[in-house]
Amino acid sequence: MDSPLFGPKVRRALAVWRFLGLVLLGALIGGVAALAAVCFVNAVVWLNDLLLISPRGRMMAADPGLVVLATLLVPTLGGLVVGQLHRGLPDGRPHTPADAIAAVQTRRGRLPARAGGLSALSALVSLGAGASVGQYGPLVHLGATLGSQAARLLRLGRSEDNITIACGVAAAIAAAFNAPLAGIVFAHEVVLRHYALRAFAPVAAAAIVGHVLATQWLAQGALFHIADPAVPRPWEFALFLVLGGLGALVAGAYMHAILGMGRLAQRLPLPVGLRPALAGALLGLTALWVPDILGMGQETLRFATLAGAYGGGELLLVLGLKLAATALCLGLGFAGGVFSPALVIGTLFGALAGTLVMGLGGAQETFIFYAVCGMVAVTAPVIGAPLTTLLIVFELTGSYALTTAALASVTLASPLAAQLFGRSLFDIQLAKRGLDLSAGRGRAVLQEARLAELISQDAVTLAPETPLERAISRLGRAGHGEAYRVDDEGRYRGCVTLAELEARREAGTARTLADCPEAPRPVLGPQASLWEAMHRLQQVTGEAIAVVDDEERFLGVAYESSIARAFLHHSDALRREEHGAG
Amino acid sequence: MPARRWLPGLPARLLAGLLSLAALSPHSAVAEGPEDAGPLTVLSWGGAYERAQRRALFTPFTEATGIAVEAARYNGGLSDLRRAVADDAVPWDVLDMTRSEAMAACEEGLLEPLPADLAAPAPDGTPAAEDFLPDALGRCAISHSIFATVVAYRRDAFPGRRPTRIADLFDQQRFPGPRALQRTPAANLEWALLSYRVPREALYRLLSTRRGLELAFARLRGLDEIHWWEAGETPVEWLAEGKVVMASGYNGRFFAAMVERDLPIEILWDGQLQEHETWAIPRGAPHPEAARDFIRFATSSERQAELARHIPYGPARRSAAMQVTTHRDSGLDMRLHIPTHPLNTQRAVTKDEAWYARTRERIEALFREALLEE
Numbered sequence: 001m002d003s004p005l006f007g008p009k010v011r012r013a014l015a016v017w018r019f020l021g022l023v024l025l026g027a028l029i030g031g032v033a034a035l036a037a038v039c040f041v042n043a044v045v046w047l048n049d050l051l052l053i054s055p056r057g058r059m060m061a062a063d064p065g066l067v068v069l070a071t072l073l074v075p076t077l078g079g080l081v082v083g084q085l086h087r088g089l090p091d092g093r094p095h096t097p098a099d100a101i102a103a104v105q106t107r108r109g110r111l112p113a114r115a116g117g118l119s120a121l122s123a124l125v126s127l128g129a130g131a132s133v134g135q136y137g138p139l140v141h142l143g144a145t146l147g148s149q150a151a152r153l154l155r156l157g158r159s160e161d162n163i164t165i166a167c168g169v170a171a172a173i174a175a176a177f178n179a180p181l182a183g184i185v186f187a188h189e190v191v192l193r194h195y196a197l198r199a200f201a202p203v204a205a206a207a208i209v210g211h212v213l214a215t216q217w218l219a220q221g222a223l224f225h226i227a228d229p230a231v232p233r234p235w236e237f238a239l240f241l242v243l244g245g246l247g248a249l250v251a252g253a254y255m256h257a258i259l260g261m262g263r264l265a266q267r268l269p270l271p272v273g274l275r276p277a278l279a280g281a282l283l284g285l286t287a288l289w290v291p292d293i294l295g296m297g298q299e300t301l302r303f304a305t306l307a308g309a310y311g312g313g314e315l316l317l318v319l320g321l322k323l324a325a326t327a328l329c330l331g332l333g334f335a336g337g338v339f340s341p342a343l344v345i346g347t348l349f350g351a352l353a354g355t356l357v358m359g360l361g362g363a364q365e366t367f368i369f370y371a372v373c374g375m376v377a378v379t380a381p382v383i384g385a386p387l388t389t390l391l392i393v394f395e396l397t398g399s400y401a402l403t404t405a406a407l408a409s410v411t412l413a414s415p416l417a418a419q420l421f422g423r424s425l426f427d428i429q430l431a432k433r434g435l436d437l438s439a440g441r442g443r444a445v446l447q448e449a450r451l452a453e454l455i456s457q458d459a460v461t462l463a464p465e466t467p468l469e470r471a472i473s474r475l476g477r478a479g480h481g482e483a484y485r486v487d488d489e490g491r492y493r494g495c496v497t498l499a500e501l502e503a504r505r506e507a508g509t510a511r512t513l514a515d516c517p518e519a520p521r522p523v524l525g526p527q528a529s530l531w532e533a534m535h536r537l538q539q540v541t542g543e544a545i546a547v548v549d550d551e552e553r554f555l556g557v558a559y560e561s562s563i564a565r566a567f568l569h570h571s572d573a574l575r576r577e578e579h580g581a582g
Numbered sequence: 583m584p585a586r587r588w589l590p591g592l593p594a595r596l597l598a599g600l601l602s603l604a605a606l607s608p609h610s611a612v613a614e615g616p617e618d619a620g621p622l623t624v625l626s627w628g629g630a631y632e633r634a635q636r637r638a639l640f641t642p643f644t645e646a647t648g649i650a651v652e653a654a655r656y657n658g659g660l661s662d663l664r665r666a667v668a669d670d671a672v673p674w675d676v677l678d679m680t681r682s683e684a685m686a687a688c689e690e691g692l693l694e695p696l697p698a699d700l701a702a703p704a705p706d707g708t709p710a711a712e713d714f715l716p717d718a719l720g721r722c723a724i725s726h727s728i729f730a731t732v733v734a735y736r737r738d739a740f741p742g743r744r745p746t747r748i749a750d751l752f753d754q755q756r757f758p759g760p761r762a763l764q765r766t767p768a769a770n771l772e773w774a775l776l777s778y779r780v781p782r783e784a785l786y787r788l789l790s791t792r793r794g795l796e797l798a799f800a801r802l803r804g805l806d807e808i809h810w811w812e813a814g815e816t817p818v819e820w821l822a823e824g825k826v827v828m829a830s831g832y833n834g835r836f837f838a839a840m841v842e843r844d845l846p847i848e849i850l851w852d853g854q855l856q857e858h859e860t861w862a863i864p865r866g867a868p869h870p871e872a873a874r875d876f877i878r879f880a881t882s883s884e885r886q887a888e889l890a891r892h893i894p895y896g897p898a899r900r901s902a903a904m905q906v907t908t909h910r911d912s913g914l915d916m917r918l919h920i921p922t923h924p925l926n927t928q929r930a931v932t933k934d935e936a937w938y939a940r941t942r943e944r945i946e947a948l949f950r951e952a953l954l955e956e
Binding site: 052055057058059060062199291298299302305308309310368 | 778780781784786787788789790791793794797936937941942944
């Protein structure tokens with residue numbers, strides 16, 4: 001790449017071509033990911049109609065007995081299938097956008113094809129069978145996997161892998177919502193978490209292709225339809241702000257319900273493979289009473305935006321049940337996203353607020369504003385993407401008035417939820433798996449980089465019974481200032497410095513190494529991260545840190561200089577990725 | 583017709599087009615079968631519609647083939663057809679049906695399946711499958727026209743303002759006066775939900791829920807004075823008499839009233855419900871061979887364009903829509919008056935006929951229960 005064979009002019013020309021190639025690749029990935037997304041969305045609609053999950057399918061089935069039977073059996077059997085599918089996954093759980101975020105934030109990249117494909121399939125079964133989960137999460141992960149596979153196919157580097165992942169994500173969102181701007185911003189805001197022109201162009205190309213394909217093949221109406229956008233009165237913006245604050249609490253309740261149900265599921269005396277079926281059975285049983293909670297809930301969402309479609313009590317009931325049903329489905333192992341149910345719950349919440357305000361004499365014309373503000377207030381914190389949610393509102397409604405109202409709502413919702421609960425559900429889940437993204441990408445990369453690669457065998461190891469004289473001459477010959485005591489069984493017995501040995505010899509207080517006091521020095525395991533090593537270095541004045549396994553066996557040393565070099569290398573790669581233009 | 587099948591490749595298209603023209607000539611029609619030469623009976627909707635069909639289709643067909651055409655009249659519905667097929671005494675050869683009824687009748691086995699190559703290619707050789715609108719060629723029926731159920735109002739009823747949106751149908755504060763609506767759920771339910779600002783793409787999914795139906799019924803119940811009509815001419819008459827100030831009805835009838843009778847009415851295109859009108863052949867038709875010839879004749883681009891010059895229904899094939907010009911009698915530019923004109927389709931709803939074909943009876947029962955039995 002930076003070959004000395006070429007002059008700077010040639011190199012610049014090569015860089016331009018490489019960059020253009022990356023943009024083209026982004027467009028290609030966008031095409032594939034968008035096609036996959038369109039197929040996925042259409043397949044879910046088709047399955048829901050066929051399996052009598054969607055209202056349309058249920059209405060068109062003439063026999064009411066058949067509908068009852070389908071309501072009970074389809075989610076249960078779907079759960080059984082999903083349980084079996086998940087046995088084929090490495091860690092027994094479907095992969096989600098959190099995995100794509102982790103791959104990019106740690107620069108690990110390389111999303112596996114098998115896990116991605118199986119996760120998408122099991123999400124398709126879950127959604128098709130009417131589980132109360134979302135479709136956008138699986139689409140995002142599917143797009144990310146396709147992007148990563150393309151990078152692998154072309155043997156591209158980690159930086160390119162990250163960009164192609166972002167391309168797949170942007171195209172999936174652009175296609176599924178028919179909102180290209182939201183796709184681009186989502187890829188930056190949630191997945192890349194930095195802004196670089198080098199990434200922007202391919203991501204934008206992918207989003208445009210996704211948008212074009214979606215307008216061709218996805219016959220979806222706008223999520224909202226605003227005929228005569230009434231303009232809210234000035235004081236209503238204050239209400240939207242408050243609504244945002246309260247929405248953050250609803251978002252927190254939603255996230256913690258999902259996490260809590262996941263913990264509860266661990267204690268269930270039921271094999272993992274059967275848990276989704278249990279969730280499906282409970283869901284079907286409840287849906288006989290309140291069918292609104294089945295599936296993604298697009299009809300429920302629409303009704304919640306219509307003043308008078310639900311009574312206040314009904315709104316509260318459906319909101320509570322939808323939240324519980326989603327937590328149940330996701331907690332017990334159905335595959336699917338968290339976004340669509342959050343949209344429904346948020347809109348119901350906003351509608352509830354709107355109904356209250358209407359009851360007090362306001363909001364006769366602006367009911368939809370409350371519904372939308374509730375929607376963004378709950379969804380933005382859950383996915384950690386205030387800008388994306390705003391853009392989705394803008395691109396779907398084309399209404400500037402509505403977008404500014406949503407802005408008021410999200411202003412309080414996102415930071416409040418971030419303070420109280422965490423940046424997003426994905427971040428909370430990753431933190432529970434040991435990846436803390438709260439301090440940004442620099443730390444995540446260092447946490448993921450393993451010390452093992454830095455271990456050097458170029459160190460003086462001596463048995464504790466070695467005479468002082470011999471130890472000093474060995475150190476002198478090797479040109480090292482430190483020796484590591486290792487006993488017959490290979491166990492590490494502390495570190496001694498040349499200075500200390502000399503001092504003991506002159507004072508005559510020691511005969512062998514064993515008599516010398518140990519230099520205060522931490523040790524590290526081979527699985528320790530670079531981040532941990534950097535922190536340990538602060539306590540060290542010396543050449544290196546010994547690396548020791550669980551049974552205290554000595555594996556080698558990590559030199560201070562090589563740790564620092566690795567740190568610089570990673571920082572440099574990040575800097576180039578995030579600030580380079582081409 | 584079978585002769586065309588072996589013609590391979592693209593250059594054959596032109597030849598095929600010529601041959602298909604030849605197929606319309608009297609010789610090919612009489613050469614086919616030993617049917618008795620009785621007149622062809624076409625079941626259609628009467629009124630201005632039937633007059634237009636007679637001038638654009640029936641008479642030219644008789645001139646071309648020597649087969650006389652008699653028109654029978656009905657107001658839609660499948661019960662007569664069901665009875666006739668069950669009694670094995672079908673009096674009609676060709677049916678002019680709405681597509682939803684044709685789909686339901688096809689599923690019930692009341693119609694003869696049509697050969698896939700029945701419709702002729704466009705004059706330029708474009709195959710029928712590409713020339714017709716999507717989903718126009720069914721198993722038992724071929725769409726020939728797109729008609730719309732629209733709302734029309736008396737121009738003199740609301741001094742100083744005029745309805746511009748379908749929601750105005752339900753706004754008796756700004757547009758006071760009695761309404762006339764069709765005694766069926768179709769159009770009424772769609773408009774009721776549109777008035778809540780439901781996007782048109784979501785209409786049938788929402789109408790599939792009890793909640794959606796209740797919302798629609800509530801909107802209709804909110805109207806002060808509804809007169810329910812059944813025959814297509816009735817709303818025109820009521821508007822003419824001033825019995826109602828706003829009425830739903832078929833766009834062709836309203837056009838005829840405006841142009842031929844000079845009635846002071848205006849069409850509100852917002853929310854127009856587009857529907858396909860099809861040709862079909864009932865099972866056990868007395869002259870099936872002549873019936874197929876008639877359908878092939880009547881669905882040709884030339885005849886479709888001609889029909890649209892008599893009554894403002896949008897041709898179901900693109901090549902015909904391109905040829906629509908002026909009204910035969912008044913010289914009006916017909917393109918502005920057909921439902922498929924871009925100016926009129928901005929918020930048009932396409933009737934979900936698959937949905938109606940499967941749910942008609944249940945929805946009608948709910949509709950009667952909610953609105954008519956009080």
